[in-house]
Amino acid sequence: GQSLEQPSEVTAVEGAIVQINCTYQTSGFYGLSWYQQHDGGAPTFLSYNALDGLEETGRFSSFLSRSDSYGYLLLQELQMKDSASYFCAVLLGGRRALTFGSGTRLQVQP
Amino acid sequence: ETGVTQTPRHLVMGMTNKKSLKCEQHLGHNAMYWYKQSAKKPLELMFVYNFKEQTENNSVPSRFSPECPNSSHLFLHLHTLQPEDSALYLCASSPSGSRDEQYFGPGTRLTVT
Numbered sequence: 001g002q003s004l005e006q007p008s009e010v011t012a013v014e015g016a017i018v019q020i021n022c023t024y025q026t027s028g029f030y031g032l033s034w035y036q037q038h039d040g041g042a043p044t045f046l047s048y049n050a051l052d053g054l055e056e057t058g059r060f061s062s063f064l065s066r067s068d069s070y071g072y073l074l075l076q077e078l079q080m081k082d083s084a085s086y087f088c089a090v091l092l093g094g095r096r097a098l099t100f101g102s103g104t105r106l107q108v109q110p
Numbered sequence: 111e112t113g114v115t116q117t118p119r120h121l122v123m124g125m126t127n128k129k130s131l132k133c134e135q136h137l138g139h140n141a142m143y144w145y146k147q148s149a150k151k152p153l154e155l156m157f158v159y160n161f162k163e164q165t166e167n168n169s170v171p172s173r174f175s176p177e178c179p180n181s182s183h184l185f186l187h188l189h190t191l192q193p194e195d196s197a198l199y200l201c202a203s204s205p206s207g208s209r210d211e212q213y214f215g216p217g218t219r220l221t222v223t
Contacts, residue, residue: 004152033211041216042114042200042214042215042216042217043153043200043202043214044214045211045212045213048211087152087153089153097143097155097158097166097168098155098212099152099155100152100153100154101152102150102151102152103152103153
């Protein structure tokens, strides 16, 4: 079967660093993606990791360890606008369809 | 502006009604998707179309019927729905090939009464 696990909620303060973890159990794993969704909005793409290691895009970084079936999203210099839900998703080999985790709600406090 | 539009944004329908959701993408993509997002549940893939051909049906009940007349348009026809079908229905598109990034529309908030 396929499953992804991520924490349901994380709270942090402005300017801090937060890490959102994602562990997965899938067959035919191809890559791990992260999406952000503000309340009432559409999910928007943040990052994609197909290979082990860290990918950095501005304040956001994403990490993947295929051997550990584990990845994380790192958000630095948190801003109030970063309050949103963050979903990890896996792209399975042979499919173009993403399987999403249940999402982590990040609340950034002043 | 995500390049993917959905109409209507909100829909209330009775269980005996028939309605359709529309999705249009202006990105030149060849793959389009329907997802269902319910409270307290992960985003669930429903259907995948690639070059107008359905490539995936994720065990969706037949009361949901997709249609993809061309690579830019995707419909979801609804009939005899159940209250548990109330959810946010999201359309997405992506380029064909190996790219992973999907672009989502704003969704249609559906309430079945």
